[in-house]
Amino acid sequence: MARTFRLAVAALLVAVVCAVDRNNFKSCQQSSFCRRHRAVKPGESPYVILENTLSVTEEGVSVDLLNERTRVYFTLELYPLKDATLRLKINEKNPIRQRFEEPYALVGGTLAEGFELVDRSADGFTLRFGSSRVVVRSKPFQAEVYNGNDLVISLNPRGLLKFEHYRTKPQGEVHPEGEEDANVVPPPGDVEDDTDGLWEESFKGHSDSKPHGPSSVGLDVSFVNSHHVYGIPEHADSFSLKETTSTDPYRLYNLDVFEYELDNPMALYGSVPMMISHTSRQTSAIFWHNAAETWIDIKKLPDSNVVSSITGFFSGGESDPPQVSTHWFSESGIIDLFVMLGPRPLDVFRQYGALTGFNNLPPLFSLGYHQCRWNYNDEEDVRQVNENFDTHDIPMDVMWLDIEHTDGKRYFTWDQHKFPHPLEMTANLTARGRKLVTIVDPHIKRDQNYFFYKENHDRDLFVHTKDGTEFDGWCWPGSSSYLDLTNPEARNHYSDTYMLDRYKGSNLDTFTWNDMNEPSVFNGPEVTMQKDNLHPGLSVEHREIHNVYGLLFHQSTYEGHLRRSENRLRPFILTRSFYSGSQRSASVWTGDNTADWGHLRITEPMLLSLSVTGITHVGADVGGFFGNPDTLLLSRWYQAGAFQPFFRAHAHLDTKRREPWLFDSETLSIIRNSIRQRYQYLPLWYTLFYENELTGAPPLRPLWVAFPEDEGGFGVDNEHLIGSSLLVRPVTEEGATSASVYFPPGVWYDVLDLTLHQGPATRTVSAPREKIPVYQRGGSIVPKKERVRRASSLMRNDPYTLVVAPDANGNAQGSLYIDDEHTFQYRQGQFLYLGMWFEGSVLTVKKVDPRGKYHTGSWLERVIVLGRTKRPSKVTLTSSAHGTQTLESHFEPASGGRVSRLTIRKPGVTMNEDFTITIQ
Incomplete structure (x- = not known):
């Protein structure tokens, strides 16, 4: 009997790593x-x-x-x-x-x-x-x-x-209409004469009893x-939604879909x-x-x-x-x-955020680069990967551990043979400024010797079947029970398990990944839970709350992280399943994608769809979860991921190892440069996420957010804006060495070669293997940190560079947000929010929120001004602490299609004080 059970589970596990079988999921007709x-x-x-x-x-x-x-x-x-x-x-x-x-x-x-x-x-x-x-x-x-x-x-x-x-x-x-009370018999006209499935419905051997009709x-x-x-969201389809007159409708039903198909309205992990x-x-x-x-x-x-x-x-x-x-x-x-x-895009984002909440400012490390696979084998494997990032001069903020780190898929535990010293392993990461993420899924192994199962079983905190018994479904551990998250006691007990005295081997630098929380049930209808299961907490069927189950799980995880730090530290939670409001407590990735060019292409519209609906800290598995990308696809995916909000490489258990140093020197160089470029722009990302919490404006945006009247951008979904400052066009075509870029109205500066483009226009630009087309908008000021270190936490007090890209009138503006990068002290006034203006050759930087009292150790290292017509005769700095002083500068005139570049060196002013820089 036990052998039969194990073989059945093994067969299921093989099935779930194969390409999607559409027959496993309902069509509208079904x-x-x-x-x-x-x-x-x-x-x-x-x-x-x-x-x-x-x-x-x-x-x-x-x-x-x-x-x-x-x-x-x-x-x-x-x-x-x-x-x-x-x-x-x-x-x-x-x-x-x-x-x-x-x-x-x-x-x-x-x-x-x-x-x-x-x-x-x-x-x-x-x-x-x-x-x-x-x-x-x-x-x-x-x-x-x-x-x-x-x-x-x-x-x-x-x-x-x-x-x-x-x-x-x-x-x-069933009597004709009018012969019985409407509360007893559904009249034919009310159901369009289709009575099949009113009280019971079957699909692939599963029966849904529908006791309430x-x-x-x-x-x-x-x-x-x-x-x-x-x-x-979530669908692997175009950003501008398509007509469904000749297809199924778009479906919102959270499902575990493997190697999902592209360009269709099938349901995926979130809704x-x-x-x-x-x-x-x-x-x-x-x-x-x-x-x-x-x-x-x-x-x-x-x-x-x-x-x-x-x-x-x-x-x-x-x-x-x-x-x-x-x-x-x-x-x-x-x-x-x-x-x-509305009536404008930013108004709608604010209005929707007022209803379902805004994305809480994430800790800065979560905006860095994340390294993950299913699975890093043991503590020695983690140590070597951690050290190799330093050896090869590649920044990295977070190491991830998938389900194999646990004791037999029992969450909140460790495999004592592979991971006998988790606190020491984590300390080796934090010594380099890094963090650890471990996985916790909602399926709980049915084992009376497993503390977390027994505690919940004894308190009757699991989902029930329609008959009132504890539901038994299959997932990674085999026979599993699922928390009834409509029950406040179940949520509280789950949250409390993140306390450090209960989650042994974790500490405040251990963060959490919630996967499989659609919920995934390998032997259930459509690989999920039966709709007629019961949630005793609210006394409702699962059908009523299915799409919100994942939110309840990651929201409880978030609460657990708050409790363990006594509400002092910002949590970081990643979830696969989501619903409206998930932005309050979790980041999202696009699930089990595949290492092919189509899945790289579809990442852009998928992330845009999430971003405009409030789910803003989003990304896709770099390189594809399934399969083995070649070096060209992998390097292009790193380039794209470096300019998306959540930046994580992840791969399936059966794929070849993909750490950057395992590839040839050219590929390694491209990956390194992409990650380093991400770290240079962290001040911009962090500022945008602060503004996201205030206003709901997503950091990753479609073109029409900044250019609402430009109809040429309404259907564009192969490029995006970062805030209103950077235009990014990932290269998603195999073998391409050029790219067609739509430039919205205004002037755009190539951030690498300083060529200038005027919009609105579509142009073919050079995009050799080592380059992703990225452009700074004329009229913007972008903050950067160009001293890239092994992790973002080590850059906290490093100096800033401001890149000024004037518009056609010679003006530009921007903003910069600074705080301690990981606590909630910013909500008590421990922050700086600076406005930056460039007008008439004068750069002004000053506090725009007087509540901010944070003292940063960072200072201004350089200012870069693009597109000036002549060499300046003098550059001066004026501030309360420094008075007025003359600054060094270096001018590179325009040539060969490049605009000029003026570099103002070492102003030396701290970011705590208001100042002006005047170019004469």
Whole structure:
């Protein structure tokens, strides 16, 4: 029996390292609720507003909504929120059981200070809030949301609203509509005559019992005057989302997908049901607040035969605007929709962050380079890798250990033969300024001699089956149980296990990687947990909270890290599974990618989709997780990763070793230079992440964030901006020695060869193997540290270099943030936030936030000014500490297509004081 079990587990483990088999994952046709919502006919909406039930409170308005076909009543609620945001909720008015409302994603959503109900009549009403308004039409129900006089978003314009009310399971024959109460029998018109899968559904031998019957919800949302929508990660697809009229809808259902396919809407590891529309006039977004399985159809309607902004249905009128029609439907829950009206990209990021939270400023080391594989063999292996980075003069901040470091896949333990001295091993890393990350997954080995399993089992803190017994699924340890993370006691107990007296062998320099937390269940339907499993903590089925399970796990990990340092040190957590709000507690990577050029290419749109939906500390496994990259692919991947927020090399157990020094000298040199270039730009990355916490603005950005009116950049997803200062175009074509780059409006300086490019224009630029095209925007000042050391912590008090790239008018600006790089003391005023301006040949640097009191040991080593027309006669520094003094400078005139370069040497001023540098 034991041998049979081991063989079965071994077979599963072999299966999970093979390429994805799409047959293991549902299509829309195999999902009964997806079929039913796609079958809803436009223009036949049965939902009407009962205007005489309208009620107004201090928070908003509510009104009854009737499905005239089923005679079931619903409640529509509208809540105007601060900052041009509207919340719309639709729920059953008298359900036979309470419907689930996801409680974990939201952290804000402050009510507007005032609103006004106007134009109330039998045909509907208008709700004004600030400069925005929502016009609600009664029959059929439709809501149009305006920013000023511009119609931005229309809700239910095609009449696809469908809300499957709870009902009791029919016994025997299903009667025609009207012969039984609607709460007992689902009328044929309510389910489009498709009754297969209402009460039970099977897929590849797995049965989903659906004890509460059909409960799905859906609504169509149109973005008026739009051609492009973005977001709803995670999919390995283009950044500007495609039409789904001839494919499956985009699916949001967190799944463990191996070697995922590219350029399709299949679900992957995480779900953020947030979509952004951007036009040259307006940026807007919606957040579909539902953690159940969700599908989204997209149809792009041109200038004719579009949804009428007056009637709400297809009119064919020549005057109707183009729009992107989207159709959202989830298996359960309620309709809880947030509309964010911008009107510009940075406004939407702020509005969404106010709802789900902002990315907390990460510790600086997490922005450095990370070295990982499955698995480093033992302590000696870790020691040699650590030392080889120094031997070969390559910076590195973090070493990672995968599942093999544990005692038989028992998390919070160590293999006593391979890792007998974990604290000593970690001390060898920290002596060089580095950190350690270990993995902790949610599947808990079912072993009564394993302390963590026994503690949770004895307290009944695991997920149950539909029959109420402890769920037993298979994952890396074999037979496993899964924490019921809806139970606060389970979350607290898990968090407490990170305390140093419980997680033996860890210390405050040990950080955590949460993998497999979709959750992955090797023998479950679609490699995940059965939907009819029970979470006793909230008394809900797994189907209700599936997409938020990973968030609950990494959020509890984050809390554990806070507790172990008494809330003093910033945690660093990496998660594979995520949901809206994950940015508050974790970084994300794109999962089990493959060592091929297609997976390198798709990294750009995947990271852009994550970044614009709040998940900002993101990256992809450099080199690809599966397979063995050749030296050309590997070096190009390092170049790309060096200019992405999270920079980690990682590889599968069965791949060849890939440490940089194992390759030829040319490849080693390219990798070294890429990593060193990353470390030079750490001050820029760190400043952007501080601003990300304040405003929600992502460090990695699509072109339209900085150039909202430039339509040439709306569809670009093979390049990105870092803040608004650097334009990066990774080379993702095999054998390419040049690249086609789209330059947005303005002037752009090549950061290496100082050639100048004028936009808007698309140009072919030279990109030999050793070069990634990177350009500094004219009008920017970029802070750097050019004394690269073995780890970022050793650079803390090193001097800065400021690179000034003037625009066409000779002006530039930037910012610089400084603190201790790892504690929360910045929230008590221990920081410096500096503004930098270059105007009229005068550079001014001064504090822009007077609350900042941090004292840094860093000073200004040099200033580089690009593009001057002549050699200066004199350069002077003026500051409170130094008075006025003359500085040395070196001028390199323009030649051979290069712009001039003025280097101002050793100003010597500390970054603690305000100063000016004048070029005469």
